[in-house]
Amino acid sequence: xEENQRLASLILxxxxxxxxxxxxxxxVLKQIKSDQVSIGAVKSYIYGVLRFGWQLTxxxxxxxxxxxxxxxxxxxxxxxYQLIYTHDEAFTVVSQAVNAAMKLESHALKPFxxxxxRTFLREKEKLMSQxxxxxxxxxxxxxxxxxxxxxxxxxxxxxxxxxxxxRAPFTLRVNQQYMVTEEYxxxxxxxxxxxxxxxxxxxxxxxxxxxDQLPDFNxxxxxxxxxxxxxxxxxxxxxxxxxxxDACAAPGGKTCHLLENNPxxxxxxxxxxxxxxxxVKDNIKRLDLPAPSLGIKAxxxxxxxxxxxxxxxxxxxxxxxxxxxxVVRRHPDIKWxxxxxxxxxxxxxxxxxxxxxxxxxxxxxxxxxxxxSIFKEETSEQIQAFLDQHADAxxxxxxxxxxxxxxxxxxHDGFYYAVCQKN
Numbered sequence: 435x436e437e438n439q440r441l442a443s444l445i446l447x448x449x450x451x452x453x454x455x456x457x458x459x460x461x462v463l464k465q466i467k468s469d470q471v472s473i474g475a476v477k478s479y480i481y482g483v484l485r486f487g488w489q490l491t492x493x494x495x496x497x498x499x500x501x502x503x504x505x506x507x508x509x510x511x512x513x514x515y516q517l518i519y520t521h522d523e524a525f526t527v528v529s530q531a532v533n534a535a536m537k538l539e540s541h542a543l544k545p546f547x548x549x550x551x552r553t554f555l556r557e558k559e560k561l562m563s564q565x566x567x568x569x570x571x572x573x574x575x576x577x578x579x580x581x582x583x584x585x586x587x588x589x590x591x592x593x594x595x596x597x598x599x600x601r602a603p604f605t606l607r608v609n610q611q612y613m614v615t616e617e618y619x620x621x622x623x624x625x626x627x628x629x630x631x632x633x634x635x636x637x638x639x640x641x642x643x644x645x646d647q648l649p650d651f652n653x654x655x656x657x658x659x660x661x662x663x664x665x666x667x668x669x670x671x672x673x674x675x676x677x678x679x680d681a682c683a684a685p686g687g688k689t690c691h692l693l694e695n696n697p698x699x700x701x702x703x704x705x706x707x708x709x710x711x712x713x714v715k716d717n718i719k720r721l722d723l724p725a726p727s728l729g730i731k732a733x734x735x736x737x738x739x740x741x742x743x744x745x746x747x748x749x750x751x752x753x754x755x756x757x758x759x760x761v762v763r764r765h766p767d768i769k770w771x772x773x774x775x776x777x778x779x780x781x782x783x784x785x786x787x788x789x790x791x792x793x794x795x796x797x798x799x800x801x802x803x804x805x806x807s808i809f810k811e812e813t814s815e816q817i818q819a820f821l822d823q824h825a826d827a828x829x830x831x832x833x834x835x836x837x838x839x840x841x842x843x844x845x846h847d848g849f850y851y852a853v854c855q856k857n
Contacts, residue, residue: 435471435472435475435530436530436531436533436534436537437471437534437537438471438472438475438476438479439479439509439512439513439530439531439534440509440534440537440538441462441463441466441471441476442475442476442479442480442483442508442512443505443506443508443509443512443534443538444462444505444508444538445458445459445461445462445463445476445480446458446480446483446484446508446511446512447504447505447508448461448462449480449484449767449770449771450504450508450770452771454765454767454771455480455481455484455765455767458480459477459480463476478520479512479515479516481766482512482515482516482519482520483508483511483512483515484766484767484769484770485574485599485763485766486515486518486519486574486599487511487574487769487770488570488571488573488574488575488576489565489571489572489574490511490514490515490518491511491571492564492565492568492570492571493514493554493561493565494507494510494511494514494550496561496564497550497553497554497557497561498550502543502546503539503543505538505539506535506538506539506543506546506547509531509534509535509538509547510531510547510550510551512531513527513528513531513547513551514554517551517554517555517558518558518562524555527551528548528551528552528555531547531551532544532547532548532551535547573595573596573598573599574598574599574769575595575598575762575769576769578774579759579769579772579774580595582774582809583595583808586808586809586810587808587841590841593841594808594841594842594848597763597841597842597843597844598762598763598769598842599763600763601642601763602660602761602763602764602847603638603660603661603844603845604638604639604641604642604643604658605632605636605637605638605639605658605659605660605661605664605845606636606637606638606639606648606656606657606658606659607635607636607637607656607657607658607659607664607687607691607694608635608636608637608655608656609654609655609656609657609694609721610634610635610694610695611654611694611697611721611722611723611724612650612653612654612655612721612722613650613655615631615634615635615637618637618649618650618655618656619631619637621649621650621655622637622639622648622649624649625647625649627639627641627643628640628641632661632845633661633664635664636661636664637656638661638845645658652720653722654720654721654722654723657687657690657691657717657721659687659691660761660764660846660847661845661846661847662760662806662840662846662847662848662849663687663688663806663847663849664691665840665849665851666688666691666692666751666753666802666804666851667688667691667692667695669802669804669831669851669853670692670749670751670800670802671749671800671853672692672695672696672699672749673696673748674696674698674699675698675699675700675727676696676699676700676748676749677699677700677702677745677746677747677748677749678692678699678700678701678702678747678748678749678750678751679701679702679704679735679747679749679750679751679791679794680692680701680702680703680704680751680753681704681735681750681751681752681753681787681791682704682705682706682735682752682753682754682755682787683703683704683705683711683714683753684705684707684710684711684713684714685710685713685714685717686703686713686714686715686716686717686718687717688751688753688804689701689703689714689717689718690714690717690718690721690723692751693718693721693723693724693725693728694721694723697723697724697725697726698726698727699727700727701725701727701728701729702729702731702741702747703728703729703730703731704731704732704733704734704735704741705732705733706732706733706734706735707732708732711730711732714730715730735752735787735790735791736783736786736787736790736791738790738791738794742794746794746795746796746799747794747795747796747799748796748799748800749799749800749801749802750791750794750795750799750800750801750802751802751804752787752788752791752801752802752803752804753804753805754780754783754784754787754788754803754804754805754812755780755783755784756780756784756805756806756807756812757772757776757777757780757807757809757812758772758806758807759772759806759807759808759809759812759848760805760806760807760808760840760842760847760848760849760850761806761847761848763842763847764847777809777811777812778811780812781811781812781816784805784812784816785816785819785820788801788803788816788820789820789823792824792827792854792856795856796856797856797857798855798856798857799855799856800830800853800854800855800856801853801854801855801856802851802852802853802854803816803817803820803850803851803852803853803854804849804850804851804852805849805850806847806848806849806850807848807850808839808841808842808848808849808850812850813835813838813839813850813852814834814835814836814838814839814850815835817829817835817838817852817854818835820854821835821854825857826856826857827854827855827856827857828854828855828857829852829853829854830853830854830855831851831852831853835852838850838851838852
Protein backbone atom coordinates (compact mmCIF):
# COMPACT_ATOMS: atom_id res chain seq x y z
CA UNK A 435 0.00 0.00 0.00
CA GLU A 436 1.20 3.48 -0.83
CA GLU A 437 0.51 4.56 2.75
CA ASN A 438 3.17 2.15 3.99
CA GLN A 439 5.68 3.59 1.53
CA ARG A 440 4.73 7.15 2.44
CA LEU A 441 5.11 6.63 6.17
CA ALA A 442 8.40 4.77 5.76
CA SER A 443 9.69 7.68 3.68
CA LEU A 444 8.78 10.16 6.43
CA ILE A 445 10.38 8.02 9.14
CA LEU A 446 13.60 7.80 7.13
CA UNK A 447 13.69 11.60 7.04
CA UNK A 448 14.17 11.63 10.81
CA UNK A 449 16.81 8.87 10.70
CA UNK A 450 18.84 10.72 8.09
CA UNK A 451 18.58 13.83 10.28
CA UNK A 452 20.29 11.97 13.13
CA UNK A 453 17.59 10.20 15.15
CA UNK A 454 17.66 6.46 15.69
CA UNK A 455 14.97 4.19 14.25
CA UNK A 456 13.12 3.79 17.53
CA UNK A 457 12.83 7.56 18.03
CA UNK A 458 11.88 8.13 14.39
CA UNK A 459 9.17 5.46 14.45
CA UNK A 460 7.71 6.95 17.62
CA UNK A 461 7.51 10.46 16.15
CA VAL A 462 5.67 9.42 12.99
CA LEU A 463 3.58 6.46 14.09
CA LYS A 464 1.95 8.25 17.00
CA GLN A 465 0.37 10.58 14.43
CA ILE A 466 -1.30 7.72 12.57
CA LYS A 467 -5.04 7.26 12.82
CA SER A 468 -5.56 5.23 9.66
CA ASP A 469 -6.11 1.48 9.81
CA GLN A 470 -4.71 1.25 6.28
CA VAL A 471 -1.15 0.83 7.57
CA SER A 472 0.93 -2.30 8.14
CA ILE A 473 3.52 -1.52 10.79
CA GLY A 474 5.39 -4.66 9.78
CA ALA A 475 5.64 -3.50 6.18
CA VAL A 476 6.71 0.00 7.22
CA LYS A 477 9.51 -1.40 9.37
CA SER A 478 10.54 -3.79 6.60
CA TYR A 479 10.96 -0.88 4.16
CA ILE A 480 12.89 1.20 6.71
CA TYR A 481 15.29 -1.58 7.64
CA GLY A 482 15.71 -2.55 4.01
CA VAL A 483 16.78 0.95 3.01
CA LEU A 484 19.08 1.29 6.03
CA ARG A 485 20.65 -2.11 5.35
CA PHE A 486 21.24 -1.60 1.61
CA GLY A 487 21.13 2.18 1.41
CA TRP A 488 24.52 2.81 -0.18
CA GLN A 489 23.68 0.48 -3.05
CA LEU A 490 20.21 1.98 -3.49
CA THR A 491 21.61 5.53 -3.40
CA UNK A 492 24.27 4.58 -5.97
CA UNK A 493 21.49 3.47 -8.32
CA UNK A 494 19.44 6.61 -7.68
CA UNK A 495 22.39 8.86 -8.54
CA UNK A 496 22.77 7.03 -11.87
CA UNK A 497 19.13 7.67 -12.73
CA UNK A 498 18.65 11.24 -11.50
CA UNK A 499 20.76 14.15 -12.74
CA UNK A 500 19.40 16.27 -9.89
CA UNK A 501 18.55 15.00 -6.41
CA UNK A 502 14.77 15.00 -5.80
CA UNK A 503 13.25 16.42 -2.60
CA UNK A 504 14.24 14.24 0.41
CA UNK A 505 10.80 12.60 0.91
CA UNK A 506 10.73 11.60 -2.78
CA UNK A 507 14.33 10.40 -2.64
CA UNK A 508 13.44 8.17 0.31
CA UNK A 509 10.38 6.91 -1.52
CA UNK A 510 12.51 5.92 -4.54
CA UNK A 511 15.00 4.14 -2.27
CA UNK A 512 12.12 2.18 -0.75
CA UNK A 513 10.81 1.25 -4.19
CA UNK A 514 14.28 0.16 -5.33
CA TYR A 515 14.55 -2.00 -2.22
CA GLN A 516 11.21 -3.64 -3.00
CA LEU A 517 12.13 -4.21 -6.64
CA ILE A 518 15.53 -5.75 -5.82
CA TYR A 519 15.06 -7.58 -2.51
CA THR A 520 11.39 -8.52 -2.20
CA HIS A 521 8.92 -10.57 -4.22
CA ASP A 522 6.51 -7.64 -4.63
CA GLU A 523 5.12 -7.29 -8.14
CA ALA A 524 6.94 -4.57 -10.10
CA PHE A 525 3.71 -3.08 -11.45
CA THR A 526 2.26 -2.80 -7.94
CA VAL A 527 5.44 -1.26 -6.48
CA VAL A 528 5.58 1.41 -9.19
CA SER A 529 1.88 2.19 -8.98
CA GLN A 530 1.96 2.54 -5.20
CA ALA A 531 5.10 4.68 -5.28
CA VAL A 532 3.49 7.04 -7.80
CA ASN A 533 0.43 7.40 -5.56
CA ALA A 534 2.62 7.89 -2.47
CA ALA A 535 4.57 10.61 -4.26
CA MET A 536 1.35 12.48 -4.89
CA LYS A 537 0.56 12.38 -1.16
CA LEU A 538 4.11 13.35 -0.16
CA GLU A 539 4.67 16.28 -2.49
CA SER A 540 2.37 17.06 -5.37
CA HIS A 541 0.86 15.76 -8.60
CA ALA A 542 3.79 17.33 -10.43
CA LEU A 543 6.21 14.62 -9.25
CA LYS A 544 4.08 11.68 -10.33
CA PRO A 545 5.62 11.50 -13.83
CA PHE A 546 9.12 11.86 -12.35
CA UNK A 547 8.72 8.94 -9.93
CA UNK A 548 7.04 6.82 -12.59
CA UNK A 549 9.81 7.58 -15.09
CA UNK A 550 12.69 6.83 -12.70
CA UNK A 551 11.25 3.49 -11.62
CA ARG A 552 10.40 2.37 -15.14
CA THR A 553 13.89 3.32 -16.30
CA PHE A 554 15.32 1.27 -13.44
CA LEU A 555 13.28 -1.77 -14.47
CA ARG A 556 14.52 -1.45 -18.07
CA GLU A 557 18.18 -0.95 -17.05
CA LYS A 558 18.25 -3.06 -13.88
CA GLU A 559 20.82 -5.57 -15.09
CA LYS A 560 23.24 -2.86 -16.26
CA LEU A 561 22.82 -0.82 -13.06
CA MET A 562 23.38 -3.83 -10.82
CA SER A 563 26.60 -4.66 -12.68
CA GLN A 564 27.82 -1.10 -12.11
CA UNK A 565 27.20 -1.50 -8.40
CA UNK A 566 29.92 -4.15 -8.25
CA UNK A 567 32.58 -1.54 -9.03
CA UNK A 568 31.74 0.70 -6.06
CA UNK A 569 32.93 -0.53 -2.65
CA UNK A 570 30.38 1.40 -0.59
CA UNK A 571 27.57 0.10 -2.79
CA UNK A 572 28.83 -3.50 -2.57
CA UNK A 573 29.26 -3.60 1.21
CA UNK A 574 26.67 -0.98 2.23
CA UNK A 575 28.86 0.77 4.78
CA UNK A 576 30.50 4.20 4.74
CA UNK A 577 34.00 4.14 3.26
CA UNK A 578 35.74 5.00 6.55
CA UNK A 579 34.09 1.95 8.16
CA UNK A 580 35.10 -0.34 5.29
CA UNK A 581 38.68 0.92 5.46
CA UNK A 582 38.86 0.30 9.21
CA UNK A 583 37.54 -3.27 8.97
CA UNK A 584 39.97 -3.96 6.11
CA UNK A 585 42.89 -2.67 8.16
CA UNK A 586 41.94 -4.38 11.42
CA UNK A 587 40.75 -7.72 9.96
CA UNK A 588 42.85 -8.30 6.83
CA UNK A 589 42.00 -12.02 6.66
CA UNK A 590 38.21 -11.90 7.07
CA UNK A 591 37.08 -8.33 6.43
CA UNK A 592 34.83 -9.35 3.54
CA UNK A 593 32.96 -11.89 5.66
CA UNK A 594 32.48 -9.37 8.48
CA UNK A 595 31.01 -6.77 6.12
CA UNK A 596 28.83 -9.34 4.37
CA UNK A 597 27.48 -10.63 7.69
CA UNK A 598 26.55 -7.07 8.63
CA UNK A 599 24.14 -6.92 5.66
CA UNK A 600 22.23 -10.05 6.68
CA ARG A 601 19.28 -10.35 9.03
CA ALA A 602 20.26 -10.99 12.63
CA PRO A 603 19.38 -14.37 14.17
CA PHE A 604 16.34 -14.42 16.45
CA THR A 605 17.67 -15.87 19.68
CA LEU A 606 15.89 -16.52 22.96
CA ARG A 607 17.21 -17.07 26.48
CA VAL A 608 15.11 -19.50 28.49
CA ASN A 609 14.52 -18.39 32.08
CA GLN A 610 15.63 -21.34 34.20
CA GLN A 611 13.62 -20.00 37.13
CA TYR A 612 10.50 -20.57 35.02
CA MET A 613 11.26 -23.86 33.26
CA VAL A 614 14.17 -25.88 31.88
CA THR A 615 15.11 -25.35 28.25
CA GLU A 616 14.03 -28.80 27.08
CA GLU A 617 10.52 -28.20 28.40
CA TYR A 618 10.32 -24.87 26.58
CA UNK A 619 11.51 -26.50 23.36
CA UNK A 620 8.47 -28.78 23.59
CA UNK A 621 6.23 -25.71 23.86
CA UNK A 622 7.84 -24.25 20.74
CA UNK A 623 7.40 -27.55 18.91
CA UNK A 624 3.70 -27.52 19.79
CA UNK A 625 3.45 -24.22 17.90
CA UNK A 626 5.39 -25.66 14.94
CA UNK A 627 8.27 -23.23 15.45
CA UNK A 628 11.55 -24.50 13.99
CA UNK A 629 14.43 -24.01 16.46
CA UNK A 630 17.98 -25.04 17.30
CA UNK A 631 19.27 -25.37 20.87
CA UNK A 632 22.63 -23.84 21.82
CA UNK A 633 24.16 -24.39 25.24
CA UNK A 634 22.06 -24.52 28.38
CA UNK A 635 19.66 -21.64 27.75
CA UNK A 636 19.90 -20.32 24.16
CA UNK A 637 17.32 -21.18 21.51
CA UNK A 638 17.55 -19.81 17.96
CA UNK A 639 14.35 -19.65 15.89
CA UNK A 640 14.76 -20.15 12.16
CA UNK A 641 12.11 -17.47 11.54
CA UNK A 642 11.53 -14.45 13.79
CA UNK A 643 8.08 -13.92 15.24
CA UNK A 644 6.40 -11.28 17.43
CA UNK A 645 7.17 -11.88 21.10
CA ASP A 646 3.48 -12.10 21.96
CA GLN A 647 3.36 -15.26 19.82
CA LEU A 648 6.07 -16.92 21.92
CA PRO A 649 4.74 -19.38 24.52
CA ASP A 650 4.55 -17.80 28.00
CA PHE A 651 6.58 -14.73 27.02
CA ASN A 652 4.52 -12.37 29.15
CA UNK A 653 4.73 -14.85 32.03
CA UNK A 654 8.55 -14.62 31.98
CA UNK A 655 9.54 -17.86 30.24
CA UNK A 656 12.00 -16.29 27.83
CA UNK A 657 13.78 -13.12 26.77
CA UNK A 658 15.11 -12.11 23.38
CA UNK A 659 18.91 -11.91 23.63
CA UNK A 660 21.67 -12.64 21.14
CA UNK A 661 23.88 -15.65 21.80
CA UNK A 662 26.99 -13.46 22.16
CA UNK A 663 25.35 -11.38 24.88
CA UNK A 664 24.43 -14.54 26.80
CA UNK A 665 28.09 -15.38 27.40
CA UNK A 666 28.36 -12.56 29.96
CA UNK A 667 26.67 -14.57 32.72
CA UNK A 668 29.12 -17.46 32.49
CA UNK A 669 32.14 -15.15 32.31
CA UNK A 670 30.99 -13.53 35.57
CA UNK A 671 31.57 -16.85 37.40
CA UNK A 672 29.14 -15.99 40.20
CA UNK A 673 28.55 -17.71 43.53
CA UNK A 674 25.87 -17.35 46.25
CA UNK A 675 25.94 -14.04 48.13
CA UNK A 676 28.63 -12.57 45.86
CA UNK A 677 28.61 -8.78 45.90
CA UNK A 678 28.10 -7.77 42.26
CA UNK A 679 27.99 -4.48 40.35
CA ASP A 680 26.28 -4.18 36.96
CA ALA A 681 27.66 -0.79 36.03
CA CYS A 682 25.90 0.17 32.75
CA ALA A 683 22.89 -2.09 32.94
CA ALA A 684 20.10 -0.82 30.65
CA PRO A 685 18.09 -2.28 29.03
CA GLY A 686 18.76 -5.15 31.43
CA GLY A 687 19.23 -8.32 29.39
CA LYS A 688 22.47 -9.27 31.12
CA THR A 689 21.17 -8.09 34.50
CA CYS A 690 18.21 -10.44 34.26
CA HIS A 691 20.39 -13.31 33.08
CA LEU A 692 22.57 -12.92 36.19
CA LEU A 693 19.50 -13.04 38.44
CA GLU A 694 17.93 -15.98 36.60
CA ASN A 695 21.03 -18.10 37.19
CA ASN A 696 22.05 -16.66 40.56
CA PRO A 697 19.09 -15.25 42.51
CA UNK A 698 21.01 -15.08 45.79
CA UNK A 699 23.66 -12.57 44.79
CA UNK A 700 23.92 -9.08 46.28
CA UNK A 701 23.44 -7.06 43.08
CA UNK A 702 23.72 -3.32 42.54
CA UNK A 703 22.42 -2.12 39.16
CA UNK A 704 23.40 1.28 37.75
CA UNK A 705 22.53 3.25 34.65
CA UNK A 706 22.78 6.97 34.11
CA UNK A 707 19.50 7.11 32.14
CA UNK A 708 16.37 6.92 34.33
CA UNK A 709 14.26 6.20 31.25
CA UNK A 710 16.43 3.27 30.17
CA UNK A 711 16.70 2.06 33.76
CA UNK A 712 12.91 1.70 33.82
CA UNK A 713 13.30 -0.97 31.12
CA VAL A 714 15.55 -2.93 33.51
CA LYS A 715 12.84 -2.78 36.16
CA ASP A 716 10.16 -3.78 33.65
CA ASN A 717 12.19 -6.79 32.52
CA ILE A 718 12.83 -7.96 36.08
CA LYS A 719 9.10 -7.63 36.81
CA ARG A 720 8.02 -9.53 33.67
CA LEU A 721 10.46 -12.36 34.44
CA ASP A 722 9.23 -12.44 38.07
CA LEU A 723 12.80 -12.82 39.29
CA PRO A 724 13.53 -13.42 42.96
CA ALA A 725 16.01 -10.72 43.93
CA PRO A 726 16.14 -10.39 47.72
CA SER A 727 19.36 -8.31 47.60
CA LEU A 728 18.84 -6.02 44.61
CA GLY A 729 19.59 -2.31 44.44
CA ILE A 730 18.80 -0.14 41.40
CA LYS A 731 20.14 3.40 41.07
CA ALA A 732 19.99 5.99 38.29
CA UNK A 733 23.65 6.99 38.54
CA UNK A 734 26.63 7.44 36.23
CA UNK A 735 29.00 4.65 37.26
CA UNK A 736 32.10 6.80 36.82
CA UNK A 737 30.90 9.24 39.51
CA UNK A 738 31.80 6.75 42.24
CA UNK A 739 31.35 9.06 45.22
CA UNK A 740 27.69 9.59 44.33
CA UNK A 741 26.63 5.96 44.74
CA UNK A 742 29.31 3.70 46.28
CA UNK A 743 28.96 2.66 49.94
CA UNK A 744 32.64 1.84 50.36
CA UNK A 745 32.30 -1.97 50.32
CA UNK A 746 34.34 -3.73 47.63
CA UNK A 747 32.76 -5.95 44.96
CA UNK A 748 33.50 -9.60 44.14
CA UNK A 749 32.43 -9.11 40.54
CA UNK A 750 31.87 -6.13 38.23
CA UNK A 751 30.08 -6.32 34.89
CA UNK A 752 31.12 -3.37 32.73
CA UNK A 753 29.11 -3.30 29.50
CA UNK A 754 30.57 -0.06 28.17
CA UNK A 755 29.01 2.52 25.84
CA UNK A 756 30.38 1.86 22.35
CA UNK A 757 29.88 2.40 18.63
CA UNK A 758 27.78 -0.75 18.32
CA UNK A 759 29.84 -1.79 15.30
CA UNK A 760 29.25 -5.47 16.06
CA VAL A 761 25.45 -5.28 15.95
CA VAL A 762 24.75 -3.26 12.78
CA ARG A 763 22.74 -6.05 11.16
CA ARG A 764 20.39 -5.83 14.16
CA HIS A 765 20.49 -2.00 14.23
CA PRO A 766 21.37 -0.86 10.70
CA ASP A 767 20.74 2.79 11.57
CA ILE A 768 24.08 2.69 13.41
CA LYS A 769 25.89 2.74 10.05
CA TRP A 770 24.18 6.03 9.20
CA UNK A 771 24.38 7.69 12.61
CA UNK A 772 27.95 6.92 13.65
CA UNK A 773 30.90 9.09 12.64
CA UNK A 774 34.53 8.05 12.75
CA UNK A 775 35.15 10.91 15.19
CA UNK A 776 32.77 9.21 17.70
CA UNK A 777 35.34 6.48 18.37
CA UNK A 778 37.82 8.73 20.17
CA UNK A 779 35.16 10.11 22.51
CA UNK A 780 33.82 6.64 23.32
CA UNK A 781 37.31 5.24 23.95
CA UNK A 782 37.90 8.02 26.47
CA UNK A 783 34.59 7.28 28.22
CA UNK A 784 35.39 3.55 28.34
CA UNK A 785 38.83 4.24 29.83
CA UNK A 786 37.35 6.48 32.53
CA UNK A 787 34.86 3.77 33.50
CA UNK A 788 37.56 1.10 33.65
CA UNK A 789 39.92 3.16 35.78
CA UNK A 790 37.11 4.41 38.04
CA UNK A 791 35.69 0.98 38.82
CA UNK A 792 38.87 -1.11 39.09
CA UNK A 793 39.69 0.17 42.61
CA UNK A 794 36.22 -1.02 43.75
CA UNK A 795 37.10 -4.67 43.10
CA UNK A 796 38.28 -7.07 45.79
CA UNK A 797 41.58 -8.91 45.55
CA UNK A 798 40.95 -12.02 43.38
CA UNK A 799 37.76 -10.35 42.17
CA UNK A 800 36.85 -10.25 38.48
CA UNK A 801 35.80 -7.41 36.19
CA UNK A 802 34.14 -8.49 32.95
CA UNK A 803 34.63 -5.85 30.26
CA UNK A 804 32.13 -6.31 27.42
CA UNK A 805 31.23 -4.34 24.34
CA UNK A 806 29.18 -4.95 21.19
CA SER A 807 31.86 -3.25 19.11
CA ILE A 808 34.43 -4.98 16.92
CA PHE A 809 36.59 -1.88 16.42
CA LYS A 810 39.92 -2.62 18.08
CA GLU A 811 40.27 0.85 19.61
CA GLU A 812 37.32 -0.01 21.86
CA THR A 813 38.28 -3.61 22.51
CA SER A 814 41.70 -5.27 22.39
CA GLU A 815 43.64 -1.98 22.26
CA GLN A 816 41.61 -0.59 25.16
CA ILE A 817 42.27 -3.67 27.28
CA GLN A 818 45.94 -3.86 26.34
CA ALA A 819 46.40 -0.25 27.48
CA PHE A 820 44.54 -1.04 30.72
CA LEU A 821 46.72 -4.10 31.43
CA ASP A 822 49.88 -2.10 30.69
CA GLN A 823 48.83 0.54 33.23
CA HIS A 824 47.60 -1.86 35.94
CA ALA A 825 50.17 -4.38 37.12
CA ASP A 826 47.56 -5.94 39.43
CA ALA A 827 45.33 -6.96 36.48
CA UNK A 828 45.42 -10.26 34.57
CA UNK A 829 43.22 -11.23 31.63
CA UNK A 830 41.80 -14.71 32.23
CA UNK A 831 39.89 -15.53 29.01
CA UNK A 832 42.97 -15.66 26.78
CA UNK A 833 46.69 -15.10 26.61
CA UNK A 834 46.31 -11.91 24.59
CA UNK A 835 43.62 -9.19 24.43
CA UNK A 836 42.97 -10.25 20.83
CA UNK A 837 41.52 -13.50 22.19
CA UNK A 838 38.36 -11.77 23.41
CA UNK A 839 36.69 -11.23 20.04
CA UNK A 840 33.48 -12.83 18.80
CA UNK A 841 33.17 -11.79 15.16
CA UNK A 842 29.71 -11.82 13.54
CA UNK A 843 28.53 -15.12 12.07
CA UNK A 844 25.24 -16.94 11.49
CA UNK A 845 24.67 -17.39 15.26
CA HIS A 846 26.51 -14.48 16.89
CA ASP A 847 26.53 -10.71 16.86
CA GLY A 848 29.97 -9.12 17.04
CA PHE A 849 31.09 -8.83 20.69
CA TYR A 850 34.22 -8.53 22.77
CA TYR A 851 34.91 -9.89 26.27
CA ALA A 852 37.85 -9.42 28.60
CA VAL A 853 37.74 -11.05 32.04
CA CYS A 854 40.24 -9.17 34.21
CA GLN A 855 41.17 -10.52 37.64
CA LYS A 856 42.72 -8.40 40.37
CA ASN A 857 45.95 -9.98 41.67
